[in-house]
Amino acid sequence: MCTRALEVERVRKVFTRKEKLPKGERGFRKRFKKEEVVALKEIDLQVTKGEVFGVLGPNGSGKSTLIRLASTLLLPDSGALRIFGHDVEHDPFAVKRLINRVSVDAAFFKKFSPIENLMYAARLYGMPPSEARPKMQEIMKRLGLKESTFTQPMEHMSRGMQQKVAVARGFLTSPILLLLDEPTTGLDPHSKRDVQAFVREIRQTHDATVLLTTHDMEEADRLCDRIAIIDDGKIVALDTPEGLKALVPSQNGDKTTMEDVFITLTGHSFEDAEAEEVDA
Amino acid sequence: MRSRAVVREMRGAYAFVERNVNLIKRYWGWELVWLIYSLTNALAITYIGEGMGAISGQEIDTQYVVTYLLVGALIWQYLSVIFYAISEMIAWERWEGTIEYTFMAPVSRPTHLVGTTLFAIGYGIVRTLVILGIVAFFFKLDLSEANLFGAVLMLLAGSVSFVGLGIWAAVLPLLYPERGAQMTNAVAAILLLISGVYYPIETLPNWLQPIAKASPATYVIKGMRACLIEGQGARSLLPTIGLLIAIGFAVIVTGLVLFRYVESYAKRAGRLKRSG
Numbered sequence: 001m002c003t004r005a006l007e008v009e010r011v012r013k014v015f016t017r018k019e020k021l022p023k024g025e026r027g028f029r030k031r032f033k034k035e036e037v038v039a040l041k042e043i044d045l046q047v048t049k050g051e052v053f054g055v056l057g058p059n060g061s062g063k064s065t066l067i068r069l070a071s072t073l074l075l076p077d078s079g080a081l082r083i084f085g086h087d088v089e090h091d092p093f094a095v096k097r098l099i100n101r102v103s104v105d106a107a108f109f110k111k112f113s114p115i116e117n118l119m120y121a122a123r124l125y126g127m128p129p130s131e132a133r134p135k136m137q138e139i140m141k142r143l144g145l146k147e148s149t150f151t152q153p154m155e156h157m158s159r160g161m162q163q164k165v166a167v168a169r170g171f172l173t174s175p176i177l178l179l180l181d182e183p184t185t186g187l188d189p190h191s192k193r194d195v196q197a198f199v200r201e202i203r204q205t206h207d208a209t210v211l212l213t214t215h216d217m218e219e220a221d222r223l224c225d226r227i228a229i230i231d232d233g234k235i236v237a238l239d240t241p242e243g244l245k246a247l248v249p250s251q252n253g254d255k256t257t258m259e260d261v262f263i264t265l266t267g268h269s270f271e272d273a274e275a276e277e278v279d280a
Numbered sequence: 281m282r283s284r285a286v287v288r289e290m291r292g293a294y295a296f297v298e299r300n301v302n303l304i305k306r307y308w309g310w311e312l313v314w315l316i317y318s319l320t321n322a323l324a325i326t327y328i329g330e331g332m333g334a335i336s337g338q339e340i341d342t343q344y345v346v347t348y349l350l351v352g353a354l355i356w357q358y359l360s361v362i363f364y365a366i367s368e369m370i371a372w373e374r375w376e377g378t379i380e381y382t383f384m385a386p387v388s389r390p391t392h393l394v395g396t397t398l399f400a401i402g403y404g405i406v407r408t409l410v411i412l413g414i415v416a417f418f419f420k421l422d423l424s425e426a427n428l429f430g431a432v433l434m435l436l437a438g439s440v441s442f443v444g445l446g447i448w449a450a451v452l453p454l455l456y457p458e459r460g461a462q463m464t465n466a467v468a469a470i471l472l473l474i475s476g477v478y479y480p481i482e483t484l485p486n487w488l489q490p491i492a493k494a495s496p497a498t499y500v501i502k503g504m505r506a507c508l509i510e511g512q513g514a515r516s517l518l519p520t521i522g523l524l525i526a527i528g529f530a531v532i533v534t535g536l537v538l539f540r541y542v543e544s545y546a547k548r549a550g551r552l553k554r555s556g
Contacts (some may be wrong), residue, residue, distance in 0.1 A: 107377035111306035123295030123387035126288030
């Protein structure tokens with residue numbers, strides 16, 4: 001099997017937004033103007049098999065676009081993305097069998113229980129119920145969910161508990177490339193640690209590759225082998241956490257943190273990035 | 281290897297059957313309201329036939345008019361369930377926010393469709409039988425002359441074309457995240473208007489009649505009346521059944537091509553995103 005889990009080659013993605021023209025500028029035919037937003041500007045990236053690769057960046061920098069492209073949910077305007085050698089645009093089914101994704105918004109059938117939601121996901125991935133049921137229960141227990149919650153409607157669960165079920169759904173199909181789009185945003189510190197420990201464990205036991213976007217600098221520092229810092233659709237730095245910290249001189253004799261690196265390289269504070277995320 | 285792939289696809293198709301059954305269980309209150317709405321609708325329309333003599337002051341064959349309207353109401357009820365179940369296969373995912381997860385899964389769109397269709401036909405039959413059972417308390421439905429075998433064939437052939445129309449309508453929620461589901465109501469309303477559900481299409485203005493002849497529902501309903509009221513034999517219905525299957529095949533194939541094109545457009549334009 002290909003040792004490159006993810007190859008991103010000169011990928012560009014532009015979105016077009018339609019905005020209503022101000023009243024004075026509206027004509028009979030022209031009522032909207034089109035505005036182009038460049039989400040990714042011909043980026044190049046390679047993630048090696050078995051790596052935990054972090055992508056840091058302020059909101060709107062292109063992190064989620066990158067994850068959606070790798071998930072086959074978006075198509076690039078130019079360039080190519082390959083997952084274990086399979087082109088995302090031309091061979092999406094081969095890609096879909098290798099990946100799964102956990103995003104910041106835990107999207108579920110809210111009136112279904114975790115078991116019903118996970119069984120739906122398992123069947124979509126062709127897993128037999130006899131294999132899926134014990135596995136989903138094991139993962140949810142491992143993530144700290146109580147057994148009594150397994151059959152309750154998701155709408156009665158807290159945001160943190162829903163996010164843990166979302167994480168369980170991502171791991172259930174044993175993907176060899178796991179796409180984690182801010183999986184711990186909004187979780188309490190205890191839940192955050194549960195999820196982080198599980199990511200480490202899965203990586204060791206399943207030899208999985210992880211692409212992780214996060215706003216949690218400490219999380220990125222602790223979990224990632226390499227980190228790309230992305231800003232305004234471009235990669236502004238890519239190295240190991242230690243390599244990135246070495247780029248930024250220490251201030252007041254304190255050790256350089258990932259937050260110092262982030263602020264220096266993007267010009268955004270960590271709080272800005274989080275605030276933008278909440279606004280979005 | 282091939283049989284494993286088939287089993288995987290069957291599991292994928294069953295996921296949609298099970299999901300839709302679970303949705304009915306969880307939203308049973310809505311189901312009840314929707315059932316009452318459909319039932320009262322069928323009753324109200326059939327009572328127009330019952331009261332036709334009193335309205336016109338003339339002697340008319342009330343039994344025939346009642347049966348004519350009731351067959352139209354019940355068949356439309358069944359066909360619209362098929363149409364909505366298929367057209368909402370995307371809309372539900374939009375409402376619940378799960379669309380990206382379903383589209384990311386290794387399930388082909390034909391498999392998605394097979395699962396949704398199996399559910400739709402089963403659900404449509406059960407629901408129509410429930411309504412028929414209740415309506416039977418209100419009206420005497422004379423089916424002594426009916427060709428039930430022919431009616432079943434006609435209904436199945438009609439289901440095929442409504443699956444195709446459902447796929448065409450399912451494109452709307454994919455293209456228009458906020459308004460797409462409501463647009464499918466307009467499609468159903470137009471079909472109801474032009475397909476001779478409650479009146480012969482000859483009643484329509486001349487300019488609308490060619491459009492009525494293009495609607496598969498026109499042939500299903502006409503054929504069902506021929507089977508259930510006139511007891512026409514299956515052999516004489518074969519041309520209509522053949523036509524319905526041909527229309528259904530054409531609508532399904534073009535629907536799948538259209539869906540594939542629109543899915544690709546949605547992925548290029550970023551329209552799968554939950555918030556739209």
